[in-house]
Amino acid sequence: MLTALTKEYPLPSELQERIDLVLESHDCDPTQIVGILLDVQALNERHYVPETTAYYIADRLKMRVTNIFDCLKFYSELSPVPRAKYPIQVCCSPACRVNRVDSHRLISTLEQLLDIKLGETTYDGRFTLEQVTCIGACDRAPAVRINGHVYDHLDTQEKIEALLRSLP
Amino acid sequence: MQVHFLTKNFGKYDTSSIGSYMNVGGFEALRKAVTMDPEKITDLLTKVKIKGRGGAEYPLGRKWSQARAVRGERKVVICNADEGETTTFKDRELICHDPFNLIEAMIIAAYVVGASDGFIYMRAEYACYRPLLLNAIRQAKNYGFLGTNILGRGFDFDIHLYSGAGAYVCGEGTALIRSIEGKAGRPRMKPPFIKVSGVFARPTCLNNVETLSLVPHLLLDDAGVYASCGSGESIGTKLISVAGNVNRPGVFEIPFGTTVREILYDLAGGIQHDRKIQLIQFGGASGKIADASILDTPYTYEDLRAAGVMVGSGGMLVIDERTSVLDFLRMNQEFFWEESCGQCTPCREGNLHIKIILDKMAAGTATREDIAIMIKIARVMSMSSLCGLGETAQNTLMSAMKVFPDLFDIGGARA
Numbered sequence: 001m002l003t004a005l006t007k008e009y010p011l012p013s014e015l016q017e018r019i020d021l022v023l024e025s026h027d028c029d030p031t032q033i034v035g036i037l038l039d040v041q042a043l044n045e046r047h048y049v050p051e052t053t054a055y056y057i058a059d060r061l062k063m064r065v066t067n068i069f070d071c072l073k074f075y076s077e078l079s080p081v082p083r084a085k086y087p088i089q090v091c092c093s094p095a096c097r098v099n100r101v102d103s104h105r106l107i108s109t110l111e112q113l114l115d116i117k118l119g120e121t122t123y124d125g126r127f128t129l130e131q132v133t134c135i136g137a138c139d140r141a142p143a144v145r146i147n148g149h150v151y152d153h154l155d156t157q158e159k160i161e162a163l164l165r166s167l168p
Numbered sequence: 169m170q171v172h173f174l175t176k177n178f179g180k181y182d183t184s185s186i187g188s189y190m191n192v193g194g195f196e197a198l199r200k201a202v203t204m205d206p207e208k209i210t211d212l213l214t215k216v217k218i219k220g221r222g223g224a225e226y227p228l229g230r231k232w233s234q235a236r237a238v239r240g241e242r243k244v245v246i247c248n249a250d251e252g253e254t255t256t257f258k259d260r261e262l263i264c265h266d267p268f269n270l271i272e273a274m275i276i277a278a279y280v281v282g283a284s285d286g287f288i289y290m291r292a293e294y295a296c297y298r299p300l301l302l303n304a305i306r307q308a309k310n311y312g313f314l315g316t317n318i319l320g321r322g323f324d325f326d327i328h329l330y331s332g333a334g335a336y337v338c339g340e341g342t343a344l345i346r347s348i349e350g351k352a353g354r355p356r357m358k359p360p361f362i363k364v365s366g367v368f369a370r371p372t373c374l375n376n377v378e379t380l381s382l383v384p385h386l387l388l389d390d391a392g393v394y395a396s397c398g399s400g401e402s403i404g405t406k407l408i409s410v411a412g413n414v415n416r417p418g419v420f421e422i423p424f425g426t427t428v429r430e431i432l433y434d435l436a437g438g439i440q441h442d443r444k445i446q447l448i449q450f451g452g453a454s455g456k457i458a459d460a461s462i463l464d465t466p467y468t469y470e471d472l473r474a475a476g477v478m479v480g481s482g483g484m485l486v487i488d489e490r491t492s493v494l495d496f497l498r499m500n501q502e503f504f505w506e507e508s509c510g511q512c513t514p515c516r517e518g519n520l521h522i523k524i525i526l527d528k529m530a531a532g533t534a535t536r537e538d539i540a541i542m543i544k545i546a547r548v549m550s551m552s553s554l555c556g557l558g559e560t561a562q563n564t565l566m567s568a569m570k571v572f573p574d575l576f577d578i579g580g581a582r583a
Contacts, residue, residue, distance in 0.1 A: 030350050031330075031348060031349055031350035032330065032331075032350065033350040034330070034331055034332065034333050034347060034350070035330060035331035037333070038292060038295070038331060038333055063350070067350070067351065070351070070352045071333075071350075071351070071352050073352075074335065074352035074353065074354070074509075075292075075332075075333030075334055075335050075352070075353075076333070076334040076335060077292045077332075077333035077334035078333050078334075092499075092502070092503075093254035093255075093453070093499075093503060094254060094255075094412075094449070094453070094485060094487075094496060094499040094500055094503070095254050095255045095411045095412055095485050097499050098412050098413055098485075098487050098488075098490075098491050098496070098499075099412070099413065132334065133254075133334075133336060133503050133506050133507055134252060134254050134293070134336070134503075135293050136251065136257055136260060136291065136293040136294060137257070137293075138254065138255050138256075138257055138409070138411035138412075138417065138483075138485075139257060139409070139410075139411050139417035139418050139419070140417075141411065141417075145293070148295055148296065149296075
């Protein structure tokens, strides 16, 4: 059951293999689509699910591609558009925000250091600055999450600079 | 003072090895449970008055006996590990320090309600604990605690792990179920209630991580340690998570009846730089707030309710004098405006317009009429929203109006 799109724009075979491995790790179960998309997104250098990939997954799991697009739009952790190599997710729940009232506000410091605004990507595609509602690390506030890893206690400019430099 | 009832195995065993768990008494509770009549177990849970620890406070004994009574094939037990309430991270500790206990608890739940499948729905932010849980499930399967004919008692049960992807609304029962079915997690109308028609239209029993985790410990608690803590409606212990402007944020297990002051000053190390407390939010973003006058109130369901707040998810957000009440309300409102799924009008539009009015208040341009509109919107939302998110989104705002009435009394000064 291949759709026209997968025939017309086949994925590189190496990528197909990697996606197939993800699908198998989820037992090719279409109800696991959210977890599958998270894993497939992590394979991508720009941390998103391209349209061709979405079609490929829909074919493999024999599900409607609209279902996949619906999930990509609905869940804030999933993205149908390219992000950066390091999407910086800044926690904006009250628990994190009340810990950066004085001295350095995390977002403005990041905006200044990266020279981008919230929601934008740096010109070299390395960093995107994103605002998320809660990353479940309230006891380690102020914190950011980058590709699944939480970096905590970012209360001084030095610590934030050191974090940005430490990313390969 | 901290107690260790639910947390007694934290750090005591290697969380990647079932053998290590069995050395500290793992799966003894399950072995005991399968020799008991399921009704005896629900009676026990009713006797110690366990209420759902996710925030809804529904009595567990009643939930399980109802789930047991529902007629239907292939029932389901779901563990809600979505924990999206801000300032709530107690389930995270239970998953990372005692994963096997959760697996054992789900098997006991399956035995009691007669379920054949279990689902754990875990938020994407906890993805780093996925391998830990998958390993626990696999090992439990190898040892015959999952699969067919468990412990020779003729019941079959299997556990599947599902991942969320950053949607707060998926903590709501019907939204969570849609998400497990592989769809976008938008809540639906009730009835049908999920206990009758839940995930894949099968009868479903949905429980929070902490609620489930309590059960194995309770079954082995012959000495009645749990029942000796607390009194009245609030028996036993509770995991609370404290965050915000405190010196030692974290998760603590307290017996019911500990005062808020003891929690904040003895356990959480007091307020940063000994500043004054502006307000405390109980029970996460959809919880209620109080000012410093609540410090000597004992932490129980009854006393907190009398003081105008609630236990909810067990989160406590402490905010010091540097953040104004209005700024806090705006942050909280922004959270709900972001997280509303946009399906029903009261929640989608209500959250937006309350956000606008709060911004106007901050800018000093709000009028008496705006405040009246805001109160009206908040009431309409709580009465007519589709799901719990919209119904509870204005809890914080409404309680702020009671605790800090001066803030909202602006008409006179401007006229």
